[in-house]
Amino acid sequence: MADAxxxxxxxxxxxxxxxxxxxxxxxxxxxxxxxxxxKLFHETQWLYNIPVTDLLTSGVLDLxxxxxxxxxxxxxxxxxNDFVVSxxxxxxxxxTLKLFVEKCRYIDxxxxxxxxxxxxxxxxxxIGLSCKKQxxxxxxxxxxxMQCTSQNIKVIVxxxxxxxxxCQLLHNLYGYKVLGLEKNQAIINNAQDRQAxxxxxxxxxxxxxxCNLTCASAETIxxxxxxxxxxxxxVCLIGLHACGDLSIDAIKxxxxxxxxxxxxxVSCCYHKLSISISMQTDSLIKKxxxxxxxxxxxxKTVINNSxxxxxxxxxxxxxxxxxxxPADRWCNMSVKTHNEHSFYVLARAVLQLYAAENGxxxxxxxxxxxxxxxxxxxxxxxxxxxxxxxxQPSKGRKEQGNIDVQSTPDIHEKNIVKLWKSHCDKLxxxxxxxxxxxxxQAAAESFILQDRLCWMEEQGLKATIIPVMNKxxxxxxxxxxxxxx
Numbered sequence: 001m002a003d004a005x006x007x008x009x010x011x012x013x014x015x016x017x018x019x020x021x022x023x024x025x026x027x028x029x030x031x032x033x034x035x036x037x038x039k040l041f042h043e044t045q046w047l048y049n050i051p052v053t054d055l056l057t058s059g060v061l062d063l064x065x066x067x068x069x070x071x072x073x074x075x076x077x078x079x080x081n082d083f084v085v086s087x088x089x090x091x092x093x094x095x096t097l098k099l100f101v102e103k104c105r106y107i108d109x110x111x112x113x114x115x116x117x118x119x120x121x122x123x124x125x126x127i128g129l130s131c132k133k134q135x136x137x138x139x140x141x142x143x144x145x146m147q148c149t150s151q152n153i154k155v156i157v158x159x160x161x162x163x164x165x166x167c168q169l170l171h172n173l174y175g176y177k178v179l180g181l182e183k184n185q186a187i188i189n190n191a192q193d194r195q196a197x198x199x200x201x202x203x204x205x206x207x208x209x210x211c212n213l214t215c216a217s218a219e220t221i222x223x224x225x226x227x228x229x230x231x232x233x234x235v236c237l238i239g240l241h242a243c244g245d246l247s248i249d250a251i252k253x254x255x256x257x258x259x260x261x262x263x264x265x266v267s268c269c270y271h272k273l274s275i276s277i278s279m280q281t282d283s284l285i286k287k288x289x290x291x292x293x294x295x296x297x298x299x300k301t302v303i304n305n306s307x308x309x310x311x312x313x314x315x316x317x318x319x320x321x322x323x324x325x326p327a328d329r330w331c332n333m334s335v336k337t338h339n340e341h342s343f344y345v346l347a348r349a350v351l352q353l354y355a356a357e358n359g360x361x362x363x364x365x366x367x368x369x370x371x372x373x374x375x376x377x378x379x380x381x382x383x384x385x386x387x388x389x390x391x392q393p394s395k396g397r398k399e400q401g402n403i404d405v406q407s408t409p410d411i412h413e414k415n416i417v418k419l420w421k422s423h424c425d426k427l428x429x430x431x432x433x434x435x436x437x438x439x440x441q442a443a444a445e446s447f448i449l450q451d452r453l454c455w456m457e458e459q460g461l462k463a464t465i466i467p468v469m470n471k472x473x474x475x476x477x478x479x480x481x482x483x484x485x
Contacts, residue, residue: 030454033109034302037447038310040103040440045313047436048321048444049285052345056353058284061429067094072432077335084330084435100436107443109450110478113467124198125169135473137166140240140266143468143479145174147262148236151483155229157181157221157260159213159239159250164191164206166240168199171206177229181211181221215252222259236262241476244272248292251452254482255459263482266468270448271319277311287311293319296454321437322444326471330438342431347381349430350423351389354416360391378420382413449478456482 046063055061071093075083082088087101119142120126121134129137144156154176158167161180170176182188191208199206207228211220226232237260239250247267254263270293277289289311294300303310355362366388386409449465456463461482469477 034299037107049317053352055349057356068097081330084327104439104443109446132473139469141169153236155235157237160242167206171202178206180208183212185210215249218253218257234261239265241268243269266479268476270322271316288315296451298454299451324441325475327438328471342427346430350420359394361394363390363392382416
């Protein structure tokens with residue numbers, strides 16, 4: 001398999017590599033981009049298409065092209081960081097590795113984040129909020145104000161308002177009327193209680209209402225707006241980290257809602273998009289198709305005209321890849337931090353391998369799995385793990401080797417430590433694997449957002465992606481912004 005990855009698919013791509021740069025200037029830019037992205041994700045699915053806990057059980061580390069591994073294993077810590085963050089390559093590396101980096105660069109169409117203006121929240125808004133949340137609502141509020149000012153919009157609708165942090169901030173800083181919508185009445189009650197206690201002067205200007213948002217909610221929202229504010233004026237629809245299908249519903253609401261003139265949406269949790277079809281195949285891979293991905297007719301057409309069955313490789317693991325932390329997190333990462341990360345990943349994979357080889361499944365006894373504080377050495381890791389997981393016999397389990405169902409924790413511990421010793425030489429490979437995943441992350445997120453932009457353009461909406469936040473603080477830092485013509 002490793003040779004297959006190194007050879008034909010990458011050689012074929014290398015032969016047509018010129019299309020990557022030429023795609024930008026052809027009439028079918030978007031279609032060519034989508035096809036090139038599909039090729040990249042199909043060829044690299046070995047990097048993301050299985051849970052990281054199954055790194056050893058799936059044998060995925062054996063799929064590494066040998067030339068890639070040879071080049072990357074000898075990198076010093078700073079060089080590895082630069083490779084992942086800045087996609088810095090060396091001329092002597094294999095052409096396929098250099099082409100992989102070039103493809104990641106090309107498919108990542110996300111705009112560069114310049115210096116984000118740092119502004120502090122008023123003290124009354126800092127209470128109970130993490131630095132991350134403060135940064136997010138302050139920067140998004142600034143973008144919203146800049147967009148609304150251009151069209152003299154005074155009313156904002158927050159789709160998925162939560163406890164109303166940004167609703168209150170928009171009124172406090174800029175004087176907007178804000179309607180916060182949330183499907184959970186308990187959350188609405190908490191937002192109203194918080195408002196009454198902390199921001200009583202906003203009661204007439206910031207309103208909260210329970211609404212189960214769907215793509216058909218445009219008229220309902222207009223009715224709520226009129227009932228709350230007794231006026232029919234143009235509005236701006238916003239959302240901060242709208243989860244799963246809510247982002248798509250919001251886009252469609254904007255398209256249908258006549259008084260909605262501006263749309264600003266920061267999405268998250270792509271992997272929570274609803275599944276339309278899920279089917280088990282002869283392999284271990286379960287095919288998955290989604291209701292709202294792909295979204296655009298352009299991408300759907302490209303897929304239909306290709307030989308790719310996206311149910312095999314554009315699954316939840318792909319969507320989860322798109323909402324991982326960005327590669328920027330490796331900027332200046334220390335050797336110690338790398339070692340801790342690779343240890344934790346490999347140790348958990350060894351635990352999974354032990355269970356799989358001996359007919360067990362791992363069942364959590366506590367809310368969280370093994371504590372990272374127990375990663376001082378593998379022996380302490382195993383002791384902590386066996387207190388937090390139950391090795392439960394799998395259905396239809398057959399006795400394997402000397403591992404009996406009634407084995408004591410001491411026997412399991414001894415055997416797991418032995419298994420660790422036969423795999424602990426893979427620590428550097430695990431970290432390289434993680435680095436290559438990070439290099440694909442931005443490409444995957446870009447692909448998803450470009451599909452959404454394309455759908456909006458197909459409906460006659462002008463839309464763009466604007467960087468809003470510092471990725472070091474807030475991994476989902478891009479907003480889709482649209483103003484109706």
